[in-house]
Amino acid sequence: MMKTDFRKEPLYIAVLAGLLCLAFFLPSWMRFLLQTALAGGLVSLGVVVQMRAGLVNFGQGLYYCLGGYAVGMLAVKLGITETVILLPAAVIVAVIAGGTLGLLLSRYREIFYAMLSLAVSMILYGLLVKAASLGSTDGFNVPPLSLFGWTPDRAIHGDVNYIVTVVLVVLACIATARYLMSGAGMLCEAVAENEIRLQYLGASPRRVVFISIVVAAALSGLGGGLYAMSINHVDPLMTNWTTSGGFVFVALLAGRGSTIAPVLGFFLLELVRTVALDVAPNAWQLILGLVMLAVILLLPDGLWSLISRRAKS
């Protein structure tokens, strides 16, 4: 069993795509929950990508927020409401931020990486909270977006948004799988385990880490853009540490064996949260905490290890 072998990914992603197609017929509240969870799942996938290099990013919400605000501000301030322009813009903004920060962050490891990334995300939070023109803590509303110049009726807008989300999430998983299968993806494990040795073999750990930061930023920017498109609202909480902590939570819960694990894991978390809130309004955080504890104690490699273990036997 090889930890760096992602050659089965196309199969897993096909399964994900199939499930998401079937989910089109879910009750609308649950499908909407799934749609927003998919956006968050991409950010958790970004966290997973960095975890493979041994780095825990406690500020991944930064790129999520930048993606969301990029969509929101272009739509509100410049009046561009075209999905085909806005979502790529969200990714580009996040990649520029990731590329710039990556030059600095790729020098740091362990707790220093975690704290520095957290600090940068909280700086953005602080700025947005103070920005009265962007609605301060309330954020602002994003108008409904058009698709290739066509603005769907209110009745089917939800369907269209769901389909756009599913297509982009599946494409993002495919792109990420290709990255994980590449040399840059494989060397992440080597960085996590023995950086000195990797240098003596002629590779640059900093470059490997930098690439993972940029890939994670792109995924998170897309996630933020999809979130803004789905709920038509953005606010500074997107880059608060509690949001970022949630992404790390899901990354640990789901495991790093597949691109689809964090995407599905995020939905599972949302579902548990919704049900827990319904069953025990005063104790839902306790329930969530117990779930986390159980996963860490019983399945240290995350829920995905249930599937990979079965595949092995």
Next chain:
Amino acid sequence: MTNEPLLVTDNIEKRFGGVVAAQEISISLFRGETVAVIGSNGAGKTTFVNMVTGYLKPSSGQILFKGRDITGMSPQDTARIGIRRSFQISQIFPQLTVLENIMIADIAALEGKGGLSARAIKSDRIHAAHASLARFDLDKFATSDVGTLPQGVKKKLDIAMAAIDDPALILLDEPTSGVSVDEKISMMESVIEPLKGDDATVMFIEHDMDIVTRFAERTVAFYEGTILADGPTADVLKNNKVREYVIGGVHA
């Protein structure tokens, strides 16, 4: 074989504050040579290896590799131009399989040549990795997790990884340390033979004089940061100073 030396260290010196770890080290290594480095603990053997591979920058002096000045290059850059090393305590990727360790060495060597963007696990790379393992008699461990293997196997894997990409110069830091006395000779045989087959220059640090006599044509003896003797192994081991300061005891 040309007479142009592969590696020249010209009077290199390393100081840590007031401590002189190595001084006046001038050595020339030629293509295809197998050279042993002997010396007691603290004699400057590993400091020498660390300077050549760029882990430590010499306080003064110059290092030339293939005629090019490489003084102060990073380990990464010296690895790319063809200097690789193995470690006294094996430096490997413990949670991955043996096969993955070798494939990572292969990808790392290709980093500047598209190794990062190309698919990592391909059938030709797997074949090549198995072939490398077979040369060092490690193929039977291919699918084992490295962390679970005995020390001798880990050390061989460390050397096999250093040999990927056919480096011109391989430095082995105590290849037989941590290996039981009966296995030392066979261990050296199984690593030196494949390396010689590549016509690489091999320099190894060793404490066991039987191994030095058996595997090295030439020996360099270090003592307190300086070179005590450098020449054909038999001559160096007969040298009185070497017998007194390095080998110790045997001259009595």
